Amino acid sequence: MTLSPAETGARRTVRVDLGARGYDIVIGDGLISEAGARIAALFPRARVAIITDETVAELHLPAFKAALEAAGLDHETFPVKPGEASKSFPIFEDLCDRLLASRLERGDVVAALGGGVIGDLAGFVAGVVRRGMPFVQVPTTLLAQVDSSVGGKTGINTRHGKNLVGIFNQPALVLADTAVLDTLSPREFRAGYAEVAKYGLIDDPDFFVWLEENWAGIFEGAPARIEAVAHSCEAKARVVAADEREGGVRALLNLGHTFGHALERGVGYDGALLVHGEGVSIGTVLAHRFSAEMGLCPAEDAERVERHLAIVGLPTHMSDIPGQLPGIPELMRYIAQDKKVSRGALTFILTRGIGRSFIEKGVDPAAVEGFLERSGGGV
Amino acid sequence: MTLSPAETGARRTVRVDLGARGYDIVIGDGLISEAGARIAALFPRARVAIITDETVAELHLPAFKAALEAAGLDHETFPVKPGEASKSFPIFEDLCDRLLASRLERGDVVAALGGGVIGDLAGFVAGVVRRGMPFVQVPTTLLAQVDSSVGGKTGINTRHGKNLVGIFNQPALVLADTAVLDTLSPREFRAGYAEVAKYGLIDDPDFFVWLEENWAGIFEGAPARIEAVAHSCEAKARVVAADEREGGVRALLNLGHTFGHALERGVGYDGALLVHGEGVSIGTVLAHRFSAEMGLCPAEDAERVERHLAIVGLPTHMSDIPGQLPGIPELMRYIAQDKKVSRGALTFILTRGIGRSFIEKGVDPAAVEGFLERSGGGV
Numbered sequence: 198m199t200l201s202p203a204e205t206g207a208r209r210t211v212r213v214d215l216g217a218r219g220y221d222i223v224i225g226d227g228l229i230s231e232a233g234a235r236i237a238a239l240f241p242r243a244r245v246a247i248i249t250d251e252t253v254a255e256l257h258l259p260a261f262k263a264a265l266e267a268a269g270l271d272h273e274t275f276p277v278k279p280g281e282a283s284k285s286f287p288i289f290e291d292l293c294d295r296l297l298a299s300r301l302e303r304g305d306v307v308a309a310l311g312g313g314v315i316g317d318l319a320g321f322v323a324g325v326v327r328r329g330m331p332f333v334q335v336p337t338t339l340l341a342q343v344d345s346s347v348g349g350k351t352g353i354n355t356r357h358g359k360n361l362v363g364i365f366n367q368p369a370l371v372l373a374d375t376a377v378l379d380t381l382s383p384r385e386f387r388a389g390y391a392e393v394a395k396y397g398l399i400d401d402p403d404f405f406v407w408l409e410e411n412w413a414g415i416f417e418g419a420p421a422r423i424e425a426v427a428h429s430c431e432a433k434a435r436v437v438a439a440d441e442r443e444g445g446v447r448a449l450l451n452l453g454h455t456f457g458h459a460l461e462r463g464v465g466y467d468g469a470l471l472v473h474g475e476g477v478s479i480g481t482v483l484a485h486r487f488s489a490e491m492g493l494c495p496a497e498d499a500e501r502v503e504r505h506l507a508i509v510g511l512p513t514h515m516s517d518i519p520g521q522l523p524g525i526p527e528l529m530r531y532i533a534q535d536k537k538v539s540r541g542a543l544t545f546i547l548t549r550g551i552g553r554s555f556i557e558k559g560v561d562p563a564a565v566e567g568f569l570e571r572s573g574g575g576v
Numbered sequence: 577m578t579l580s581p582a583e584t585g586a587r588r589t590v591r592v593d594l595g596a597r598g599y600d601i602v603i604g605d606g607l608i609s610e611a612g613a614r615i616a617a618l619f620p621r622a623r624v625a626i627i628t629d630e631t632v633a634e635l636h637l638p639a640f641k642a643a644l645e646a647a648g649l650d651h652e653t654f655p656v657k658p659g660e661a662s663k664s665f666p667i668f669e670d671l672c673d674r675l676l677a678s679r680l681e682r683g684d685v686v687a688a689l690g691g692g693v694i695g696d697l698a699g700f701v702a703g704v705v706r707r708g709m710p711f712v713q714v715p716t717t718l719l720a721q722v723d724s725s726v727g728g729k730t731g732i733n734t735r736h737g738k739n740l741v742g743i744f745n746q747p748a749l750v751l752a753d754t755a756v757l758d759t760l761s762p763r764e765f766r767a768g769y770a771e772v773a774k775y776g777l778i779d780d781p782d783f784f785v786w787l788e789e790n791w792a793g794i795f796e797g798a799p800a801r802i803e804a805v806a807h808s809c810e811a812k813a814r815v816v817a818a819d820e821r822e823g824g825v826r827a828l829l830n831l832g833h834t835f836g837h838a839l840e841r842g843v844g845y846d847g848a849l850l851v852h853g854e855g856v857s858i859g860t861v862l863a864h865r866f867s868a869e870m871g872l873c874p875a876e877d878a879e880r881v882e883r884h885l886a887i888v889g890l891p892t893h894m895s896d897i898p899g900q901l902p903g904i905p906e907l908m909r910y911i912a913q914d915k916k917v918s919r920g921a922l923t924f925i926l927t928r929g930i931g932r933s934f935i936e937k938g939v940d941p942a943a944v945e946g947f948l949e950r951s952g953g954g955v
């Protein structure tokens with residue numbers, strides 16, 4: 198793998214190849230200042246409905262608005278409270294109503310300025326108001342830049358679980374300004390990093406090696422940060438282009454997520470205890486260790502994964518989660534209810550080693566339960 | 577045009593040609609008794625979530641359930657109150673929640689058993705639960721059989737207007753049992769007939785002539801009824817295949833609808849005063865008379881359209897609407913706010929004569945206003 202050196206001011210463009218619904222992901226430091234010109238190039242004279250959260254608005258909305266104004270684009274801001282709770286029916290309905298009240302027309306544009314919560318929510322709203330308005334993702338967390346803003350999954354949570362109501366809705370453009378990550382808390386940055394590492398672990402061992410060597414630069418905001426985001430987007434774009442609606446290979450993106458989701462649910466989605474990327478980190482380690490226990494993956498590889506995630510400061514064991522997790526039987530119930538379960542059989546992403554993951558349908562629930570007990574989790 | 581004679585027991589199949597998302601519309605008397613077998617052929621072992629309204633449930637749910645059971649399909653019914661008010665956010669949210677609570681999986685199926693209200697609502701729900709479950713339309717009104725169940729427009733109403741929140745979501749199958757129309761009120765049947773006539777008026781003068789000759793048979797439920805539904809579905813399927821997302825020719829389906837929608841809104845969507853198809857009937861006559869006044873369409877053609885709609889018992893003049901309509905300036909405001917308005921210019925479907933309609937962008941609002949005043953409506 199050759200990773201071209203990126204300089205500050207450099208822009209990387211990754212194309213998501215979905216035919217007529219294809220779009221560019223543009224990545225670079227300071228990109229928000231170009232947002233107006235780049236949006237106007239696609240939607241001249243559009244009005245821009247900015248959906249954002251209050252924290253992001255405080256930090257980055259002025260620059261975004263200034264960029265729109267410089268390009269002569271009219272805009273209106275629709276703020277919501279920060280946090281997962283905004284991905285809900287009442288906020289969804291309220292946003293639809295506010296967008297309609299502001300007399301946006303079908304050719305106008307919705308911009309999602311924020312993390313994955315805002316992207317998922319705004320993408321769903323944009324997809325249903327007047328049966329679909331174009332929308333632009335302006336992801337402001339590392340997780341959103343490398344994962345949630347790409348690929349078109351949008352939606353909200355319900356009392357039955359996360360992301361259970363939504364649509365596939367591809368954006369028209371993704372603008373990932375890596376400089377806005379400077380204001381992100383180290384904890385949120387690390388959480389996003391778990392998804393970056395995931396791309397190496399799925400099918401790209403060279404990238405994982407590169408991360409082992411360059412992670413410190415990525416955390417410092419060096420050009421390696423742009424490179425890591427661009428490379429992650431390329432990986433996700435490739436999978437999405439091959440399988441837009443998750444009929445097949447797209448499921449590989451769920452590496453570490455079946456365990457991770459169960460842990461997130463185990464803490465009642467309390468972000469103070471565990472945020473998504475942290476659950477993914479622990480889940481990824483568990484997936485490798487489970488694969489090793491089944492004799493599929495070398496034990497050294499599982500250890501190497503654990504070592505790398507630990508060195509950046511991510512949790513890697515269930516015991517790293519503060520407070521009490523539910524017992525193993527309860528965690529097994531969550532796992533069985535996970536979306537990726539089909540007609541009672543357990544589907545897991547397992548691996549034969551670093552960068553060698555695969556989809557395994559019909560994993561024996563008893564094997565998972567025994568593994569979790571030996572892992573000392575959940576009691 | 578040759579219209580093949582249809583016999584009772586005969587099934588007509590119309591294909592909606594949308595590539596991978598294409599589907600069949602099957603039409604015939606007594607088709608509900610075959611629903612289980614036909615659904616099982618596409619979705620073996622699926623569980624069927626039946627969304628229906630209480631009126632339709634009373635009349636036709638037992639036969640539908642029996643058919644599912646005969647095919648070995650498990651099912652659960654989710655009834656809502658009949659009427660337009662069910663196309664609302666609260667009912668939408670409640671249905672999503674109830675479907676999720678019933679632990680349907682992604683491979684299960686939603687069936688919409690009812691008129692256009694049920695089809696629009698259930699199609700939207702099916703499109704968002706777990707980011708999309710397959711769904712089957714089982715339309716039970718003439719309007720739903722010839723119009724709303726075909727083409728994938730789904731959604732709900734908001735306080736800002738009708739159908740303003742929703743998605744394009746194509747069904748996997750449409751089963752139009754023409755025998756269930758026997759229980760439909762004559763008024764609702766006539767309302768659906770306005771949409772049947774519309775297909776002749778858009779681009780199929782031979783079909784309009786055939787309707788002039790065969791309308792009585794259609795109302796009696798003779799084989800002509802199956803023929804009229806099948807021919808209408810063919811017409812709609814053709815337009816939808818050419819322009820799924822209403823970027824172009826699909827707008828022709830709105831013939832009569834800009835005026836019609838304004839009138840529906842003028843009575844506050846009170847179905848006791850005016851149902852959708854009645855608004856379309858008056859709107860269609862107005863569109864022809866307006867075109868005639870502009871010198872585009874022979875006056876005889878406008879008169880012939882009015883005569884035919886009147887003979888089947890449909891209203892054709894604004895004065896046929898009981899109660900008081902708002903004044904012309906208010907109706908003009910509704911017209912200007914109609915979805916088909918783009919950047920301030922008025923778009924109308926006008927016509928050069930029977931079966932010769934076309935899209936005219938940039939109609940002068942003053943001309944419309946003057947025409948409405950001369951038509952004596954709204955005061």
Ligand SMILES: NC(=O)c1ccc[n+]([C@@H]2O[C@H](COP(=O)([O-])OP(=O)(O)OC[C@H]3O[C@@H](n4cnc5c(N)ncnc54)[C@H](O)[C@@H]3O)[C@@H](O)[C@H]2O)c1
Nearest residue numbers: 252279280312313314315337338340341345350377380381
């Ligand atoms: N659609 C997908 O494919 C996909 C994939 C993965 C995750 N997700 C979803 O993404 C969500 C998580 O995303 P997230 O981690 O970005 O959460 P988030 O949007 O809640 O952002 C995390 C926190 O960071 C703050 N923040 C955002 N940008 C900031 C910045 N530049 N500086 C300072 N603070 C900032 C936010 O206000 C918030 O408090 C979850 O809801 C998850 O389900 C979706």
Ligand SMILES: NC(=O)c1ccc[n+]([C@@H]2O[C@H](COP(=O)([O-])OP(=O)(O)OC[C@H]3O[C@@H](n4cnc5c(N)ncnc54)[C@H](O)[C@@H]3O)[C@@H](O)[C@H]2O)c1
Nearest residue numbers: 631658659691692693694716717719720724729756759760
């Ligand atoms: N999606 C589209 O492309 C599209 C196109 C046109 C209209 N629509 C929508 O369709 C709706 C109107 O549809 P509709 O006219 O079918 O209304 P509807 O669904 O309300 O049905 C009309 C009435 O007939 C009753 N009914 C239904 N089937 C019956 C039967 N077989 N016997 C006795 N009673 C029966 C219903 O209970 C209801 O009271 C509107 O909401 C409109 O916006 C959608």
Ligand SMILES: [Zn+2]
Nearest residue numbers: 344392473477
């Ligand atoms: Zn994730």
Ligand SMILES: [Zn+2]
Nearest residue numbers: 723771852856
């Ligand atoms: Zn209509």
